[in-house]
Amino acid sequence: MQKTALRSGMTVNMRQARRRENIAGYLFMAPSLLFFLGFVIFPMVMCLVYSFTSYTMTEFSFAGLANYQRMFQDAIFGKALINTIILVLVSVPITCFFSLWVASIISKMADRTTSFFRCVFYLPVVTGSVAVTVVWKWIFNRYYGVLNYLCMSLGLINRNMNWLGDPSTALWCILTILLTTSVGQPIVLYVSALNNVDQSLVEAASVDGATNLQTFWRIKWPQIMPTTLYILVITTINSFQCFALIQLLTSGGPNHATETIMYYIYYNAFKLQNYGYGSAMGIILALIIAAFSALQFKLAKTDNG
Amino acid sequence: MSENIASIQKRMQRKQANTGGDHSVHQITAYEVAALVVLVIIAILFIFPLYWIITGSFKNAQDVIAKVPVWFPTAPTADNYVRLFARPAVRWLINTVFLCAMSMALTCISASMGGYALAKKKFVGRTVVFSVFVCAMALPKQVILIPLLKEMAFLKLHDTLWAVILPTVGWPFGVFLMKQFSETIPESLLEAARIDGAGEARTFIEIVLPIIKPGIGALAIFTFITAWNDYFLQLIMLNDTNVLTISLGIAKLQSELSNDFGLIMAGAALGSIPIIIIFLLFQKFFTRGITMGAVKG
Numbered sequence: 001m002q003k004t005a006l007r008s009g010m011t012v013n014m015r016q017a018r019r020r021e022n023i024a025g026y027l028f029m030a031p032s033l034l035f036f037l038g039f040v041i042f043p044m045v046m047c048l049v050y051s052f053t054s055y056t057m058t059e060f061s062f063a064g065l066a067n068y069q070r071m072f073q074d075a076i077f078g079k080a081l082i083n084t085i086i087l088v089l090v091s092v093p094i095t096c097f098f099s100l101w102v103a104s105i106i107s108k109m110a111d112r113t114t115s116f117f118r119c120v121f122y123l124p125v126v127t128g129s130v131a132v133t134v135v136w137k138w139i140f141n142r143y144y145g146v147l148n149y150l151c152m153s154l155g156l157i158n159r160n161m162n163w164l165g166d167p168s169t170a171l172w173c174i175l176t177i178l179l180t181t182s183v184g185q186p187i188v189l190y191v192s193a194l195n196n197v198d199q200s201l202v203e204a205a206s207v208d209g210a211t212n213l214q215t216f217w218r219i220k221w222p223q224i225m226p227t228t229l230y231i232l233v234i235t236t237i238n239s240f241q242c243f244a245l246i247q248l249l250t251s252g253g254p255n256h257a258t259e260t261i262m263y264y265i266y267y268n269a270f271k272l273q274n275y276g277y278g279s280a281m282g283i284i285l286a287l288i289i290a291a292f293s294a295l296q297f298k299l300a301k302t303d304n305g
Numbered sequence: 306m307s308e309n310i311a312s313i314q315k316r317m318q319r320k321q322a323n324t325g326g327d328h329s330v331h332q333i334t335a336y337e338v339a340a341l342v343v344l345v346i347i348a349i350l351f352i353f354p355l356y357w358i359i360t361g362s363f364k365n366a367q368d369v370i371a372k373v374p375v376w377f378p379t380a381p382t383a384d385n386y387v388r389l390f391a392r393p394a395v396r397w398l399i400n401t402v403f404l405c406a407m408s409m410a411l412t413c414i415s416a417s418m419g420g421y422a423l424a425k426k427k428f429v430g431r432t433v434v435f436s437v438f439v440c441a442m443a444l445p446k447q448v449i450l451i452p453l454l455k456e457m458a459f460l461k462l463h464d465t466l467w468a469v470i471l472p473t474v475g476w477p478f479g480v481f482l483m484k485q486f487s488e489t490i491p492e493s494l495l496e497a498a499r500i501d502g503a504g505e506a507r508t509f510i511e512i513v514l515p516i517i518k519p520g521i522g523a524l525a526i527f528t529f530i531t532a533w534n535d536y537f538l539q540l541i542m543l544n545d546t547n548v549l550t551i552s553l554g555i556a557k558l559q560s561e562l563s564n565d566f567g568l569i570m571a572g573a574a575l576g577s578i579p580i581i582i583i584f585l586l587f588q589k590f591f592t593r594g595i596t597m598g599a600v601k602g
Contacts, residue, residue, distance in 0.1 A: 024505045025428025032419030032480045033434070035411075039453065039475035040441055046452035102347075105340050119588065120348045126584040127355060128534040130552040131573035134559050135354045138361070138566045144370045146357070180351060185595055192596045230599045233443070241445050244536045248556060262447060269451045270541060282448035293443055 050279035057273045067280035077281065080252075080259040083171060087260065088239040088292070091178050095235045096228065099183045103190030104216070118191060122184035129181065129244035136177050137249055140164050164250055167257035174245050174258055182238055186231040193227035194220065229300045233293050240289050261285050358577065361570035362386070369566045385571035393546065394575060397554035401533060401576075404466045404550060408473040408532040409525050415474060417521055420483025421513050425490060435484070438477040446476065450541050457542060468542035469550075473532050479524050482598045486520030487513070523594030526587040533580045551576040 026033075054063035071077050099121075106117040124132050139146050140163040148160045163169050197220050205215045243262040246252060252259040252267065261281060269278030361369065365382045368375040422428065423435050449472075457468040490513060498508045514521075536552045543549060549557065555572040562568065584591060 021426055022428045025422045025426035025431065027505075028418045028422035028426060028509070029428075029434065030418075031415035035415060035471065035475035036438065036441070036477055036480070039456075039472040040449065040477065041437070043449035043452035043456060043472075044441070044444065046455070047449055050452060101340075102344065105337075105344055115588065115592075117344070117348060118592070119585065120351050122584075123351055123355060123581070126530060126534075126581050127358075127577040128552060128580065129536050130534075130555045131358060131577040132354060134555060134569050134573050135358045135361070137559070138570075139354070139357065141566075144564070144566065146374050149372075149374050180354075188592055188595050189599055192592075227599065237443065237445065241447055243447065247540075248559065262445075265447070266537075270454075275451050275455075279448075279451050282445070282451065286444050286448050289445055290443065 047279045047282055050276055051283045052280075053276045055274075055276035055279075063276060067277050068284075070277060071281060071284065076256055076259060077261075077264060079256050080261045080264040083258065084240060084242075084260045084262070086171065087175060087178065087242060088236055090175055091182065091239045092232065092235045094179060095182050095186060096231055098179075099186035099231070100190050100228075102183070103187050103194055106187075107191045107194040114191060118188055121187050124181045125184040130248065132177065132181060133245055133248040136173075137164070140173055140249075165254055167254050170250055170254060170258045174242070174249065177245050177249075178239065178242055182235055186235065189227050189231055190224065193224040197223045225300060229296060232296045232300075236292050236296070237289055240285065240292075355577070355581075358570050358573045361566055362574045364567050364570075366567065370564070385567040388568050389571040389575065392554075392558075393549075394551075394554060394572070396547070397549050397551045398575065398579075400466060400548060401550040401552070404469055405529045405532040407466070407470045409528045411470065411474040412479045412528045413521050413525050416479030416483045416524060417514070417517060418509070419480040420485075420520075421487045421490075421509065421517070423480065423484040424487035425492075425495060425513075438480055441477050442481065447537055450538065454541055464543060464545045464548055466543070466548055469532075469535070469538050472538065473528070473535065478598060479528065482524050482527075482594060483517065483520055485597045486517045486523075490516050519590070519593065520597070522587070522590040523597065526583070526591045527594040527598075530580060530584060530591070 051067055052062060052064060054061050054066065102117070102121065106114045109117075138144065142148065142160050142162045142165070145163070147163065148157070151157045152160070161169065163173050201219050202215055205219050210218065241262050242260055243266065246258055246260055246263040247266065250258045252263050262285070265278045265281045265285070268274045268281065360376075360378050362385050363381040363383070364375060364378045365380055365384065368378060368380070423431060423438075453472055454463070457463045462468045462471070494512055494516075495508060498512050503511070534552065536556070539550050539553055540556070543553060551572075555569065555576050558565075558569050558572045
């Protein structure tokens with residue numbers, strides 16, 4: 001008798017505690033959930049809805065898959081897709097490799113030197129995309145740019161190049177700036193990951209006569225794998241979203257040579273007021289990014305054994 | 306926390322090993338010298354754009370368009386700044402600071418509460434909420450701009466700074482980061498507070514906040530810098546001359562007078578020097594924020 005009374009008393013208490021926990025949890029969550037649902041999730045859902053509509057300044061009607069079909073027939077979209085993928089495929093490996101290389105050098109230095117170099121490589125990120133872009137526009141300028149002067153003095157070219165106006169060089173200019181603005185964060189992450197590598201394993205390896213390179217691949221690389229994976233994912237997302245550079249430097253030109261999906265979405269949605277088509281391209285972009293991230297996770301898993 | 310301590314210990318050990326007569330063993334290889342030289346050259350290339358912005362902003366009209374680049378302004382002039390401030394540049398700056406400060410404050414408040422709940426409160430649906438937050442982070446932020454513009458127009462917030470602030474606060478990174486920091490709160494402390502009869506609010510303010518303070522610092526500086534540089538969102542939401550930010554202002558200068566590099570560089574300097582100073586001052590927080598925010602696969 002007494003026992004059951006005690007047990008039921010416990011459950012009531014526990015149930016009350018659980019209820020309190022629920023209420024408290026959601027009260028604490030309330031502000032962030034409100035902002036998150038209102039200004040991230042709701043627009044995301046609406047983006048999906050818009051993608052099935054014909055939505056312009058003058059009309060708003062259900063259009064089924066018309067926007068998606070249109071994309072496949074749109075040559076400029078194809079061009080933008082190819083350019084975007086070139087940017088991603090070139091910038092992601094270079095960013096990862098370069099930042100790992102820099103981090104492996106600077107993480108061995110004195111703290112002060114490490115943080116100096118970390119700052120230097122982070123500088124273009126902090127400077128801000130607009131400030132960085134306008135100065136590069138000057139550097140690349142056909143008549144007044146430093147780049148032309150340097151290349152001429154070194155004898156690399158014999159007449160001033162119109163770097164941003166030439167379809168064969170414009171995308172590579174964009175890529176260069178993109179690289180300088182994307183290595184900052186990976187370097188910070190790699191430096192901290194390399195400092196966290198289990199030092200006793202490294203010492204054991206060097207006692208066993210392993211070379212630096214062997215130690216790196218066998219001991220350090222597996223341990224920093226999670227960091228590498230994270231860097232791959234964020235760099236991929238960043239490269240896919242490259243926008244400010246394009247909008248301020250070339251507006252997708254010359255002749256769509258630097259057209260990227262992000263810029264083309266902007267152009268369609270905010271210049272032509274073609275919201276439905278823009279949303280559909282946004283959905284496709286999101287799916288492509290998700291696919292790339294999933295692929296990287298999968299590759300990293302198999303690579304890790 | 307424990308991770309940090311471990312890494313500090315490791316560093317200390319390594320430093321001791323380095324100073325403890327290890328010099329003769331470790332010989333500087335040719336590779337290391339070459340690598341350092343290359344690193345310094347690349348570092349100079351990374352600093353050069355900023356150098357070019359600052360020196361360019363002090364160059365006179367001839368130096369700016371000289372055939373042979375003027376590496377250092379021979380006759381420095383403040384003329385570019387005088388012309389810059391003849392425009393509403395101060396207004397741009399005030400708008401930007403307001404936007405960043407508001408985003409920062411609201412993000413810190415909502416994220417520290419949300420992060421704590423996700424880490425320590427076992428409420429129903431916690432896993433689901435957390436997964437949605439993480440997945441949303443992987444999606445391209447810009448994709449939601451079209452509906453967001455419509456939403457802001459509906460809320461009559463279009464062309465106000467709030468149209469930029471609210472989505473910035475909604476971005477899930479802050480909650481995620483604060484969850485990482487809140488994981489380090491010892492369960493025993495919360496238990497002790499509960500036994501002492503402290504209410505939820507008091508526990509949060511007196512126990513939780515002091516522990517996650519470094520995290521809030523990291524998030525604050527991270528949000529401030531991100532908001533300062535979030536050009537795309539500002540471009541879509543802000544058109545009216547009264548609400549332009551410094552980034553939009555520079556972009557406007559560039560599109561209006563494409564070859565007046567001196568004035569454009571003065572704008573770029575005004576847009577970047579303050580944020581660079583803030584970054585350098587709070588660098589430690591910032592670095593920690595980036596590292597803690599990394600999703601461990």
